[in-house]
Amino acid sequence: MQVDVRSDVREFIVDNFLFREDRETVSDTESLLENGLMDSTGVLELVAFLESDIGIEIQDNEIVPENFDSIENISNYANAKLSKNSN
Amino acid sequence: MCGIAGYFGKPATVLPEAKILDGMVGAIAHRGPDARATRVLAGAGLGHARLSIIDLAGGAQPMASEDESVWLSFNGEIFNHVELRDALVDQGHRFRTKSDTEVILRLYLQKGLDCVEDLNGDFSFAIWDARKKRLMIARDRMGVRPLFYTQNNGCLYFASEVKALLQVPGIAAELDPVALDQIFTMWFPLAPRTAFKGISELPPGHVLTATPDAINVRRYWQLDYPDADGEGSFAGRSEASLAEELRALLFDATRIRLRSDVPVGAYLSGGLDSSIITAAVKKITPDALRTFSVAFESGEFDEREQQQEMVAALDTRHEELMCTQADIADAFPSVIRHTETPILRTAPAPLFGLSGLVRMSGFKVVLTGEGADEVFAGYDIFKEAKLRRFCASQPDSRFRPLLYRRLYPYLPQLQNQSQSSLAAFFSAGGMALDDPLYSHLPRFRTTSGTKLFFSEQMRSELGDYDALADLRENLPADFTRWHPLSQSQYLEAAHLLPGYILSSQGDRMSMAHSVEGRYPFLDHRLVEFAARIPPRMKMRALREKHILRESVKDLLPQTISDRPKQPYRAPDSQCFTGADAPAYVDDRLSRPEIETAGYFDAGAVEKLLAKCRKRPNVGTRDNMAMVGIISTQLWHHAFAERAETEHARAEPRAVA
Structure with a gap:
């Protein structure tokens, strides 16, 4: 079965990093680090969320900006991990 | 170690000068619980709250020269007072006390404004020289002891802490948005700016002189x-x-x-x-x-x-x-x-x-x-x-x-x-x-993230203000x-x-x-x-x-x-969002209080609070933001809001 965590990831990002009401949306592709929505310790909050709530295990060497910088990248990365687990 | 307060000029209030000085010194009584004194002079006033450490009997202040033309109010310690005293005695000065206070006084009589150059210590002091109709206030090189000042209705007021200045009728606490931006970028307001709009600190290593003609601030170190x-x-x-x-x-x-x-x-x-x-x-x-x-x-x-x-x-x-x-x-x-x-x-x-x-x-x-x-x-x-x-x-x-x-x-x-x-x-x-600022850019960048929580009103007041540009120019x-x-x-x-x-x-x-x-x-x-x-x-x-x-x-x-x-570090945001959090957190961070104060976006603060309560290990930015927001709201409650209520209480009578 194909899982898609995109909406969970989006919800987590919006709840935990998109504080301001005048900024209603964050696009799937914008850089969360560059836009100041997330700082480097925020990445660790995200890792904790993916491990505890989504249930994937993340290796140190996978914590790279390419995997964590946008909702799209995070979702693709997490989806890939999940489908690998279920195979 | 003590607290000092005073003014230069003539206070334009209905209160008698002695009452104003009493109020100012009373506000900083914690700095000097051992004795309190004030002196109203022609052209200036000096107050002092004393914590007795050197020459417990003889060091009372404000202290005057024999002819009472020069008066001193001093907070701090002059650690080389023994050596300075010996040199002054050699030059013919006769001392009445064993205090380091008198050493400053005699050194001033000898050298005038340059007396600060010889002092090794942590100090802030005020000297009123009636002969020259001049007030001098000075602060130690590294900024160990504090000194604040402001002008109100043509009169210059100074004190060891801002709360003493706020005792003067007409001086009210209002948060300076630029200072808040600086704190939420660099951790400190850029001296002489303080959190209080219109109230300055005398920067470390500086002397201020005030005469009827001019006020001059000069760096000596x-x-x-x-x-x-x-x-x-x-x-x-x-x-x-x-x-x-x-x-x-x-x-x-x-x-x-x-x-x-x-x-x-x-x-x-x-x-x-x-x-x-x-x-x-x-x-x-x-x-x-x-x-x-x-x-x-x-x-x-x-x-x-x-x-x-x-x-x-x-x-x-x-x-x-x-x-x-x-x-x-x-x-x-x-x-x-x-x-x-x-x-x-x-x-x-x-x-x-x-x-x-x-x-x-x-x-x-x-x-x-x-x-x-x-x-x-x-x-x-x-x-x-x-x-x-x-x-x-x-x-x-x-x-x-x-x-x-x-x-x-x-x-x-x-x-x-x-x-x-x-x-x-x-x-x-x-x-x-x-x-x-290369060395500090990562820290400043992380810290600046806390400004995410500023309200629309704060943002528009700040416009494109850049605290780091200000620091570079300094x-x-x-x-x-x-x-x-x-x-x-x-x-x-x-x-x-x-x-x-x-x-x-x-x-x-x-x-x-x-x-x-x-x-x-x-x-x-x-x-x-x-x-x-x-x-x-x-x-x-x-x-x-x-x-x-x-x-x-x-x-x-x-x-x-x-x-x-x-x-040296201590637990931060979790103190306010964990199980033991005190009740005031909900009050100070409530939507009405946040909106009335106007510094932060109420919705954003609600979300941050909810996040910190749910996930205790928040990142650096959110940790600093939580402590910054609570402290700013507490500041508002302690200073600005109190001023507003007092003002509101006084106002109806004035209108009627």
Whole structure:
């Protein structure tokens, strides 16, 4: 079965990093680090969320900006991990 | 150690001058509980709250010259008063008291405004010279003792703390948005700016003079470093000989700071700096020494093991204060009434408790190791900047960024970060190696993230204001010629030290309980000497405070003298959002209070609070934001709101 965590990831990002009401949306592709929505310790909050709530295990060497910088990248990365687990 | 207050000119209020002075001095009575006095003179008024430490009987203030033409009100200590007195006696001065206060007075009679140049000490004072119709107010070089001033209806008011100025009818507390932006970027308001709109601090190392014609603010001392090119004035000196001279200076700085007519204790954190001072004190006076420290529940912050090691090695009588998260949160409203400024860390709160313990133990004076990190390059930010430059010189190296993990062994979060995220974080501003703020850009960038929570109103008031541009413009002309280590040391020593460490963590926390802190590492002779030591001797490879460690290594157990820097930290946002959080948090962060104050976006604050309650381990930005928002709201509640209610109470009558 194909899982898609995109909406969970989006919800987590919006709840935990998109504080301001005048900024209603964050696009799937914008850089969360560059836009100041997330700082480097925020990445660790995200890792904790993916491990505890989504249930994937993340290796140190996978914590790279390419995997964590946008909702799209995070979702693709997490989806890939999940489908690998279920195979 | 005391509090001072006063004015120059004629207060334009219906209250009699003596009443105004009484109100001002009363507001800072905690600084000087032993005696209070005021003096209304023709053209000026002086007030004083006294904590008696030297010449308990004879040092009453305000103090006048024999002909009563010159009056002095003084807060602080002049540590070289013995030597200055001998020199003045040789020149024919006759002293009536044994106090250091009288030494300033006579030195002024001898040298006028230049008297500050001869003083080695922590001071702020005011001198009214009726002959010249001139008020002089002055502050020590490093900014240990505070001094604030403002003008109202043509009259100049000054005081040790802002709360004294707020006693003057017509002077109200209003938050300066630019100051808030600066604090939420750099941790401190850029002097002379304070959190209070229209109220200035006299910057460290400055003298203000006021005459009926003009007010003039002049710098009398500047922290200065040699040019990076060339060997500087210590060319040819060996490390061993500089270390020996350093040690002699440090011992002298400590020795003169033990001058007191009441017993002196010491803070012993377990770190290198306070251990050095404690060891030096024991060498100088073999008497029983009382030491004090803070303990935390969490091993992440606690240093009891190291403290006990030093207590055993130096044989001191030690007391510790256990500081829980609940203690921090409970004390925080009082802490903010004393810091008088929003802050982004809770670190002052345990020190507030500690000075309470010191006072209860019967002590008025403590020596501490504060200042060593600024003066001898101990902070991690110095190593971090060195590493960043090192990595920037070979951007493709896979190995170099891994060194960052060695930098912060005590930060569990950092240990888990990958090589490339480390590199991405620390290369912030990597394009701008020539930016004078290069060393501090990652910190400033992380801190600036807290401004995300500013309200629309704050944002529009601030427009495109850039706190870092302001800081760059404030740097000395020679700054760009200094070694990068000297540049980053300057940013810490000339800005963060007086703007946050010595004020919010130092003077205000200890004086809240009438305790005077003394800082041998901030003796200006030692500061000037250290500035001239070649940077490679201060930081050898990544060994911070290298020459300082070398100079005193025989005084300490090796585990202490080799111990890497462990910064003083305390639990932050979780104090306010955990199970033990006090009830005021909900009030101060409620939508109505946030919206009435107007500084923050209420929706964003709600979300942050919910997040911190749900996930206790929030990142750095959110931790600082939570403490910053609570402290700003507490500040508003303690100062601005009170002024509004008092104003509202007075207003209807005025209208009717």
